[in-house]
Amino acid sequence: MIExxxxxxxxxxxxxxxxxxxxxxxxxxxNIFDGVNVENPSFRDGLCAEQNAIVSACSKGYKKGDxxxxxxxTDGSTVSTPCFLCRQVINxxxxxxxxxxxxxxxxxxxIFKVKDLCPFPFGEEDLxx
Ligand SMILES: [Zn+2]
Numbered sequence: 001m002i003e004x005x006x007x008x009x010x011x012x013x014x015x016x017x018x019x020x021x022x023x024x025x026x027x028x029x030x031n032i033f034d035g036v037n038v039e040n041p042s043f044r045d046g047l048c049a050e051q052n053a054i055v056s057a058c059s060k061g062y063k064k065g066d067x068x069x070x071x072x073x074t075d076g077s078t079v080s081t082p083c084f085l086c087r088q089v090i091n092x093x094x095x096x097x098x099x100x101x102x103x104x105x106x107x108x109x110x111i112f113k114v115k116d117l118c119p120f121p122f123g124e125e126d127l128x129x
């Protein structure tokens with residue numbers, strides 16, 4: 001999976017920061033969906049690799065509970081974790097015990113459960129008033 005993540009990073013669109021990120025979603029039925037970050041001069045309008053991979057899976061009909069694993073590779077020397085916008089999306093579509101495996105480009109990794117990345121999630125139950 002490391003080689004696939006490295007190759008995928010070449011597709012990142014990062015004219016400003018040059019900071020490449022790739023992500024892969026593995027579904028419970030064994031399908032794989034790729035995502036890369038897509039930067040924009042209006043920074044708020046940039047898209048993260050994790051969200052792109054997850055949305056690709058959803059575009060093919062996968063729903064909450066269908067996704068098994070999430071891989072993320074960032075460009076830095078540290079092993080970075082998904083941003084908090086991504087964590088909200090991850091929390092919505094993965095189960096709390098699903099694994100998120102984060103790599104740097106050297107192949108060093110950290111593995112988290114979704115519930116550890118998102119200890120106090122904002123969820124559907126919060127929309128009750
Ligand atoms: Zn993000």
